[in-house]
Amino acid sequence: MTKRKTYTAEVARDGSWWYVHVPEIGHSTQAKRLEKVEHMVRDLIALAEDVPKDSFGVEVHVRLPEVQALLDAALKARARLQSTQRQAHEATLAAAVALRGTGLPLRDVGDLLGLTHQRIAQLMAAEDEGTTAVRR
Numbered sequence: 001m002t003k004r005k006t007y008t009a010e011v012a013r014d015g016s017w018w019y020v021h022v023p024e025i026g027h028s029t030q031a032k033r034l035e036k037v038e039h040m041v042r043d044l045i046a047l048a049e050d051v052p053k054d055s056f057g058v059e060v061h062v063r064l065p066e067v068q069a070l071l072d073a074a075l076k077a078r079a080r081l082q083s084t085q086r087q088a089h090e091a092t093l094a095a096a097v098a099l100r101g102t103g104l105p106l107r108d109v110g111d112l113l114g115l116t117h118q119r120i121a122q123l124m125a126a127e128d129e130g131t132t133a134v135r136r
Helices: 034-048 066-099 106-113 117-135
Strands: 004-014 017-022 027-031 058-061
Touching: 004 034, 017 034, 027 034, 034 058, 066 106, 066 117, 106 117
Parallel strands: 004 058
Antiparallel strands: 004 017, 017 027
16 A cells, blocks of 8 residues: 655745745745645645645645744643543543442432433443444
């Protein structure tokens, strides 16, 4: 299997536009909105290299020096939050399963965990589906 080439899009704000430079090909483009950057880069590379737009990868690197530290801190905090949420979900599910295993009704399990009995039922049903899917 051949590895797809990946190009880097170095993105910076320039007035009301996003300036985009692709060092691998030595060309630049621009986009009005950040969501359009990858599309513009794909068009640029496809034209410059005479290849299909879907035949390569694109890594977008946005640099905003005046606020980069704040942006990086926010992204790191969000990643930590997602990790903590996954851990909380796993701990809640393990506790719910153990509590149900002692014979407690869903309403009591929910009360102990600070959730509704409906949410406990959803968690346990999703766990049962996941376990069943793994066994298949």
